[in-house]
Amino acid sequence: VALPEPITALSEALCRLPGIGPRSAERLALHIVQSPADEVRRLAQTLVQAREKVRLCSICGGLTESEPCSICSDARRDASLLCIVERPLDIFALEKSGSFKGLYHVLGGRISPLNGVEPEDLRLAELEARLGRGITEIVVALSTDVEGDATSFYLAKRLAGKGAKVFRLAHGLPAGSGLEFADEVTLSRALEGRREIPA
Ligand SMILES: [Zn+2]
Numbered sequence: 319v320a321l322p323e324p325i326t327a328l329s330e331a332l333c334r335l336p337g338i339g340p341r342s343a344e345r346l347a348l349h350i351v352q353s354p355a356d357e358v359r360r361l362a363q364t365l366v367q368a369r370e371k372v373r374l375c376s377i378c379g380g381l382t383e384s385e386p387c388s389i390c391s392d393a394r395r396d397a398s399l400l401c402i403v404e405r406p407l408d409i410f411a412l413e414k415s416g417s418f419k420g421l422y423h424v425l426g427g428r429i430s431p432l433n434g435v436e437p438e439d440l441r442l443a444e445l446e447a448r449l450g451r452g453i454t455e456i457v458v459a460l461s462t463d464v465e466g467d468a469t470s471f472y473l474a475k476r477l478a479g480k481g482a483k484v485f486r487l488a489h490g491l492p493a494g495s496g497l498e499f500a501d502e503v504t505l506s507r508a509l510e511g512r513r514e515i516p517a
Pocket residue numbers: 375376377378379380386387388389390391
């Protein structure tokens with residue numbers, strides 16, 4: 319006798335979440351169908367509410383409840399300084415280090431021909447639209463691996479002659495990992511020691 323169909327359907331839905339394999343999905347589904355109905359209803363509501371309340375800031379691409387986000391709308395931030403990151407989560411990592419006072423721009427990935435990610439798949443048009451509004455310094459803060467490096471150099475070339483100097487983080491970030499794995503001190507040092515990328 320197979321599991322009741324609703325359990326299989328729930329398992330399959332959970333399995334589409336990142337990091338959840340078929341076995342964990344089945345365990346979660348079995349747990350959910352045996353939990354108090356109220357609890358499950360609350361969980362479902364929390365899921366829907368989170369999704370409905372959180373959006374991407376139309377300027378920087380970061381995760382936010384307000385539009386534009388609190389960083390983009392903060393007049394005390396240094397609008398001459400722009401930090402380019404790969405994912406919305408990276409903004410929180412840099413903010414935690416407390417050492418960056420400029421604005422951010424989420425690229426949405428990095429160039430990776432092997433995985434079919436081309437420059438036009440990234441938020442480059444949005445980035446170029448922001449230039450010329452007093453931005454004089456750009457810090458490219460991508461993870462330090464082959465694709466991150468290639469993307470940084472591509473950006474330096476593409477942004478050359480648009481009125482801003484392009485820098486990258488100093489080495490010292492753990493190789494091949496995202497910003498979220500770097501501790502706050504390492505991130506601060508990497509920012510302070512930033513070096514200009516020759517275009
Ligand atoms: Zn924003």
